[in-house]
Amino acid sequence: MGYAFDLADDERRELLRIARATLREWVDSGRIPPGKPHRAALVAPATVTVTVDGIAAASAEPRPLYRAIQEAVVHAAGQRQPPLDYDEAETIAIAIEVDGDAGPQVFADRPRAT
Numbered sequence: 294m295g296y297a298f299d300l301a302d303d304e305r306r307e308l309l310r311i312a313r314a315t316l317r318e319w320v321d322s323g324r325i326p327p328g329k330p331h332r333a334a335l336v337a338p339a340t341v342t343v344t345v346d347g348i349a350a351a352s353a354e355p356r357p358l359y360r361a362i363q364e365a366v367v368h369a370a371g372q373r374q375p376p377l378d379y380d381e382a383e384t385i386a387i388a389i390e391v392d393g394d395a396g397p398q399v400f401a402d403r404p405r406a407t
Contacts, residue, residue, distance in 0.1 A: 296339035296358065296393040300400075304334050308362055308389060309402040312343065315363045316370055316382040325363050335359050344388040345369040345377075362389060 300308070307330065318326040329336060338355035343365035350368035352361040366387065370377045377385065388401040 296337060296355075296391050296398075298334040298337055298393075299395070300334060300391065300398055304332065305389075305398075305400045307332075307335065308359065309387060309400065311359050312362050312366045312387050312389065313382065313402065315366050316345070316377065316385070316387075317379065319367050319370065320377055320379050320382045325367060329357065330359050340392045341365055342390040342392075343369050344386075344390075346373060346385050348372050358391065 311330070315325055318324060336357045336359060339358040339361055340352045340355050341358070341361045342349055342351040343362055344350075345366060348369045350365040350372070352365055355361075356364070370382075386401065386403070388399065391398045
């Protein structure tokens, strides 16, 4: 059984914001930021694949969507050579694929100009 929600644009933006904030915190402190969103669609169990700068990491088991994204973004960034620095965490390309009942939902964050 896949993820049952069809993510709205604002939910996709929030998940990309969570992914980028997780990258910044992980690069800065080595930790995943605490807290969780309140929307049911963002805490429902899901499996994901997150790509950071062309390096992909996937969740093996369904987890709350926001948490699966946090863990996958850290795993993907952790494989990068040279290691990601704080400034790159602001500008690096991030793509998220959520495995859903009706097929994958794919969305990406365009790198910001520095």
